[in-house]
Amino acid sequence: MYGVKGGYMKYSVKELANLAHVTVKTLHHYHKLGLLMPSEISEAGYRYYGIEELKRLQEILFYKELDIPLAEIKGLMEDASNRMQTLEKQKELFLQKLDRYAKLLKTLNLSLDYSRKGENMDKHLLFKGFNTEEEWQTALEEQKNHLQKEYQVEFDTQTIEVEKMNQLAIEAKNYLNTMAASLRNGVKYNDPIVQKQVQNHLDFLNKHGHALSKEDYIQQTKFFLQDDFHRNMLESQQIGLAYYLVAVAKNL
Amino acid sequence: MYGVKGGYMKYSVKELANLAHVTVKTLHHYHKLGLLMPSEISEAGYRYYGIEELKRLQEILFYKELDIPLAEIKGLMEDASNRMQTLEKQKELFLQKLDRYAKLLKTLNLSLDYSRKGENMDKHLLFKGFNTEEEWQTALEEQKNHLQKEYQVEFDTQTIEVEKMNQLAIEAKNYLNTMAASLRNGVKYNDPIVQKQVQNHLDFLNKHGHALSKEDYIQQTKFFLQDDFHRNMLESQQIGLAYYLVAVAKNL
DNA sequence: ACTTGACTCTCCCCTTAGAGGATACCTTAA
DNA sequence: TTAAGGTATCCTCTAAGGGGAGAGTCAAGT
Numbered sequence: 375m376y377g378v379k380g381g382y383m384k385y386s387v388k389e390l391a392n393l394a395h396v397t398v399k400t401l402h403h404y405h406k407l408g409l410l411m412p413s414e415i416s417e418a419g420y421r422y423y424g425i426e427e428l429k430r431l432q433e434i435l436f437y438k439e440l441d442i443p444l445a446e447i448k449g450l451m452e453d454a455s456n457r458m459q460t461l462e463k464q465k466e467l468f469l470q471k472l473d474r475y476a477k478l479l480k481t482l483n484l485s486l487d488y489s490r491k492g493e494n495m496d497k498h499l500l501f502k503g504f505n506t507e508e509e510w511q512t513a514l515e516e517q518k519n520h521l522q523k524e525y526q527v528e529f530d531t532q533t534i535e536v537e538k539m540n541q542l543a544i545e546a547k548n549y550l551n552t553m554a555a556s557l558r559n560g561v562k563y564n565d566p567i568v569q570k571q572v573q574n575h576l577d578f579l580n581k582h583g584h585a586l587s588k589e590d591y592i593q594q595t596k597f598f599l600q601d602d603f604h605r606n607m608l609e610s611q612q613i614g615l616a617y618y619l620v621a622v623a624k625n626l
Numbered sequence: 627m628y629g630v631k632g633g634y635m636k637y638s639v640k641e642l643a644n645l646a647h648v649t650v651k652t653l654h655h656y657h658k659l660g661l662l663m664p665s666e667i668s669e670a671g672y673r674y675y676g677i678e679e680l681k682r683l684q685e686i687l688f689y690k691e692l693d694i695p696l697a698e699i700k701g702l703m704e705d706a707s708n709r710m711q712t713l714e715k716q717k718e719l720f721l722q723k724l725d726r727y728a729k730l731l732k733t734l735n736l737s738l739d740y741s742r743k744g745e746n747m748d749k750h751l752l753f754k755g756f757n758t759e760e761e762w763q764t765a766l767e768e769q770k771n772h773l774q775k776e777y778q779v780e781f782d783t784q785t786i787e788v789e790k791m792n793q794l795a796i797e798a799k800n801y802l803n804t805m806a807a808s809l810r811n812g813v814k815y816n817d818p819i820v821q822k823q824v825q826n827h828l829d830f831l832n833k834h835g836h837a838l839s840k841e842d843y844i845q846q847t848k849f850f851l852q853d854d855f856h857r858n859m860l861e862s863q864q865i866g867l868a869y870y871l872v873a874v875a876k877n878l
Numbered sequence: 879a880c881t882t883g884a885c886t887c888t889c890c891c892c893t894t895a896g897a898g899g900a901t902a903c904c905t906t907a908a
Numbered sequence: 909t910t911a912a913g914g915t916a917t918c919c920t921c922t923a924a925g926g927g928g929a930g931a932g933t934c935a936a937g938t
Contacts, residue, residue: 388885398886403925418933419887440730444924461734468731472724478692479720482713640914650915655896670904671916696895 384414384422394431409448410434440464549575553619554612563621572622588626595623636666636674646683661686661700692716801827805871806864815873824874840878847875 387398404410405421410431412421423431430451437447442464450456549571556568572591579586586594598604599616608616639650656662657673662683664673675683682703689699694716702708801823808820824843831838838846850856851868860868 386885397925399925399927402887407924416933420933421886438924440734465731465734468727468734472727472731475720475724475727479717479724482692482717482720638914649896651896651898654916659895668904672904672914673916690895 383425385424385428387421387423390423390428390431393428394435396431396435404431404434404444407444407448409444441467550608550615553622554615557612557614557618563618564625568622569626572626592623592626595619635677637676637680639673639675642675642680642683645680646687648683648687656683656686656696659696659700661696693719802860802867805874806867809864809866809870815870816877820874821878824878844875844878847871 385393387401391398391401401410401421405412410423410427413424413427414422416422433451434444434447437450438444440461442450442460446460450460552571553568556565556571561568576586576588576591595616598608599620605616608619637645639653643650643653653662653673653675657664662675662679665676665679666674668674685703686696686699689702690696692713694702694712698712702712804823805820808817808823813820828838828840828843847868850860851872857868860871
């Protein structure tokens with residue numbers, strides 16, 4: 375510490391940096407930005423800071439913790455009337471981020487869930503019933519790309535937006551969970567409860583742009599039962615599920 | 627669309643960009659990174675992409691939505707075994723971010739709360755009882771900076787860490803809210819309920835490194851009542867609160 | 879007074895994921 | 909053939925510093 379000479383404490387860059395748990399580089403940077411000026415500069419160009427600067431630095435760091443850009447911090451400290459406004463703005467930003475991360479987390483969990491079970495999100499649940507893997511692929515291609523058609527109309531809804539896919543996949547997952555639970559709980563295949571659940575699922579899909587008729591769905595469950603990959607996927611979630619789905623569908 | 631000539635669809639940069647809702651710049655960038663190579667490059671240097679590239683791009687964008695850096699996406703797509711690991715890592719990251727933003731939001735709300743009431747977070751609640759504003763200031767300086775002392779020992783606990791301050795301030799705020807509620811609900815100043823609440827507050831402070839004896843606290847409430855600034859602060863939150871605090875403290 | 883080691887200075891390049899712009903070349907329909 | 913619009917490369921810029929080079933400075937011990 376170099377203090378008490380000129381009547382006040384003065385700190386070198388390293389000292390101040392240590393006190394505030396930042397690096398010397400940071401102090402250089404703040405100096406260049408005009409955000410924190412040294413109280414004194416020696417002839418050799420050395421920066422020295424007083425206690426006022428320490429306080430100011432702490433205030434800066436407080437705002438920085440709140441992810442406020444340095445440029446804004448500067449404005450905010452020069453003109454205190456910006457304070458409230460900036461903080462309110464930042465609050466909105468946090469709320470958005472919270473929302474976003476919560477959603478992404480859902481997507482991620484879902485994806486991981488499927489990964490652990492051996493396959494990527496199975497989009498087949500979202501489409502009409504076809505009989506062969508090839509038909510499925512074709513349908514997926516079409517849905518996924520809408521190629522010529524989309525191309526000549528408007529380049530919209532083209533990409534599978536994560537957000538949308540998210541919702542659909544979550545619903546699909548919930549649906550399978552629900553059905554598995556019904557099976558475990560001994561709900562009979564023609565029980566109105568389970569019939570209603572399937573109906574809800576179809577309604578949801580239709581409401582979200584995936585036209586899927588009762589007949590399509592029946593066809594779909596049959597395909598799932600017959601196709602090794604899909605049957606295994608379902609059965610690995612709950613033994614008997616593939617068979618249960620068919621039986622329930624037949625009674626729609 | 628330039629397709630069907632060589633037997634497969636091919637898209638120009640702009641077309642692909644539109645299809646995937648990205649910019650041409652992005653495609654350039656991905657090309658340079660080796661993340662998404664064109665399926666064909668004309669003599670003039672024009673990039674053309676096929677349907678495989680469109681799919682790959684969509685996969686890239688999916689990961690990008692999850693905030694995974696492009697370099698990692700590349701590795702992840704080259705070697706699928708990284709997938710799970712990367713996603714798990716990203717999940718952890720999201721959880722941390724969620725936690726962080728939730729905490730910062732609390733700090734922010736608190737800060738705004740105080741701002742609206744006219745003053746910055748009042749740290750006086752955290753310290754011993756003094757009689758004059760100057761004594762308070764001195765104490766604050768000391769606590770805030772620990773100057774010489776801290777300096778010669780270890781540069782630690784120096785900065786007012788947002789996190790810690792956060793907890794204390796939240797507790798202080800809760801405490802005042804609770805007391806105000808008790809007052810509104812007609813809880814008598816010597817009711818064990820309210821006495822217990824004060825005791826909890828003191829215990830909390832002591833547990834968090836702010837030694838504050840029963841006598842200190844009594845002294846503090848008296849100061850708050852006598853000092854215009856603090857009395858107004860309390861009374862603006864709840865009429866009668868400053869008086870109630872004194873009465874409750876006297877019966878500790 | 880001199881040396882040594884720690885400290886400090888300025889300057890420059892690097893990081894992410896592209897955006898923006900300059901300038902030159904290419905393609906396609908009228 | 910010409911004009912319009914696509915495309916290419918190259919350069920600079922962003923936020924908040926990190927890393928390092930090369931040179932000068934400070935305080936202490938000899």
